[in-house]
Amino acid sequence: MKQTRVLHVSDTHLGYRQYCSDIRRNDFFDNFEQTIEIAVDRDVDAVVHTGDLFHGSNPSIQNIDRCAEILGQLDRAGIPMYGIVGNHERKNDTQLLDLVGRMGDVRRLKKEPTLVGNIALYGIDAIPERRWEGASFELAEPPAEATTTVLCLHQSLAPPLDEEHAKHDLEDVIDRVGIELDGIALGDIHRPKSDLIGDTEVWYAGSTARTQKNQTQAGTVQLLKVKDGDLSRKQIGLDTRSFCPITVEFGSDDGAGHLRDRLRQESLQDAVAALELTGERGAVTANDAVTAAREEGAAVVTVSDERGRVDLDSGSLDVREVASHDDAVEERLNDEEFPSVVHEADSRIRTDDDLPTRTDPAADEFESDLREAMASEFDDEEAATVEVDE
Template sequence: MTRVIHTGDTHIGYAQYHSPVRRQDFLDAFAAVIDDAVDGDVDAVVHAGDLFHDRRPELSDLMGTISILRRLDDADIPFLAVVGNHESTRDGQWLDLFERLGLATRLGDEPTTVGDTAFYGLDHVPVSRRDDLDYAFAVHDADYAALVAHGLFEPFGYADWDTEEVLDESTVAFDAMLLGDNHTPDVAEVDGTWVTYPGSTERASASEREGRGYNLVTFDADATGGDDRAEIRRRALDTRRFVFVEVELREGEGEASVREQVRQHDLDDAVVIVDVTGDGDPVTPAAVEEFANDEGALIARVTDRREIETDDEVDVSFADPEDAVRERLDEMSLSAAADDVEEAIRADTVPDSNVRETVKRRVEERLEDPDAFDRKSGDIETSTDGDDADGAGPDETDLSNTDEADPDDADLSDTDEADPDDTDLSDTEDADSDDTDDADTDGSSAIDGQVSMEDYL
């Protein structure tokens, strides 16, 4: 029997809403996963990509990550991982650095055996390069096998990767595919193989409303029963509270009504998201945000979703200018090279005096890859969507033996003495995922990106 924690999309270094507190939250969420791994004495922690939010993590984020991985190493628990699209660099990966330090194993086409299970890895690969993949994995002599990969796989939302093709063409028969990239936790069975996402460990978007967590995966045919060879249970993480306030204004109602509805919630140290709809009077988002902050909120964002009459049809949101810019850029389907230039111009970490040189270097690095100058076709960067506003729930919920699993419900009806603290995701027939956080960078098994570690250091 082999028990592993399956996590991913930790996005360490993401200063959401430009908040240093939120930046620390992402590192703390990863630390909580590792603490659970040590306390639970699992056989390994499997990370499915996007450990970092971008290719140029701050030194504090690197040092914090190393400190956390040392705790795992001190407990003799291996950290197995692949590279995601957000963190991919050109000449080497941060994961390679951790491997050199003896703190991680980068998974690939050779098996890494833990207990009686062989683990393989598949880094994020852009759609344009997937036709060149042959899915040739080396043979193993373990009882079970799992593929860890980063990408948007069928049958989940926004999928651009054919899961059946991967399983059919692979030279190894996998009992499970442990995935990253989709921030919505979900599970499905494809050709007799369990395919699952653990979701992100922190809310990378206000639309990720359900609670955050990770998967506990057990490879043991005797324990799972029936024909299953893997059992997948979901465990919750205690992360920063998000308070979602939906305000529908009636005619004659205005800012005072919004404030009153905001006041009815516990805002202490929470990220407060207020959506205003209806037919009421105009609302000044900044004034409501200031009110929420005075009431104890860590961060407040107000979006007035009502149509504003102008000469052109414009959807205006003051919730986060950065999000608005990113949404518009996504609609433009810029090439990877253009994305590099755009990021350099707007990045807080690039001094104005260095912008010209940074842009020049990034374009030069892309010259070896003509595809980097082609506009994207259909690649979508979005965030996830959930239904549980407060994120509250049991540490684990058991969904075993359901015919059609609703991602919002935990059906315990067909279990033998189901533990209310456990969520078994293994035996769902149909699971649907809505949103993802994916950027089409050129990170892949061929390793591509913006900057080398040498340039960074």
């Protein structure tokens, strides 16, 4: 029987200006392009993307255009791409994946099977936590010619995660789908991780680029192979920009020379330098650290200045690391199913320097769009609750 090969990609976060850097934005696109080149070079039967193709729900025209340009390589090679919607890109109306699909051979996976060779692929878009209990997971039966079933999800599940870092129980999913699954391909967690639950293999592909300073493994995709009903998987690493987390500890007498000596211990040429300044606060500023790292060749520099901070006992606190306040706001908004106009207003408020600084004129900028969105939402709710006699 012919072997079926599928490249599993996830969490590409296209358009993400990590550390407010256009260099990092381009890195995320370059890493995605590498995955497509791998798919073409290995002549796979399909590419599967398990969510967060884009970093936000309202990417710019330029970001959509570059994504479509990269995916054009798949079209020319006759390789389809299938995917699901992640929490970062989820919208109430037309999903971005559907929009991209109009430009090429990109299709959303559903609870009905999509046959690729001898693999029946299924997909369920990212489910908000508050809707988990009432969500439907039941999948249609696979076609007779399928030897292997694979479900694609975008959730944090235990296993493969430990219970402390997961939001839901994987066995709950397996119990609710209604069919036997050979594999569950996951997105949302940005590091590769896998487990075996009974006869079902479960794995995270990992992200194609590093999204956090403490992410030790970045730039991975998974090559799935199915022959005679046997599913195997090979992890492939991408050629990504090097990432250098550096701690510089200052004593009371340490200055710029101490900083430069520490930086010269690392290879910073064209790297992302993630600096953490600790110890005694002195004459060296965070801006001085940025300048010094750039002079040592770093392409992108981010600095966390922890000097002079009071240590707190955080053992009883639920602490989550975020790259910035903007990321924290965006992550929370993506967890809510707001209309796209809300995301657009939020983005303008935080980034548009031409927005009026006084409250009333600024509010006038958004009033008509927000009122229109509210009317549409209430009309939709009303329509959904009206009973029609037949």
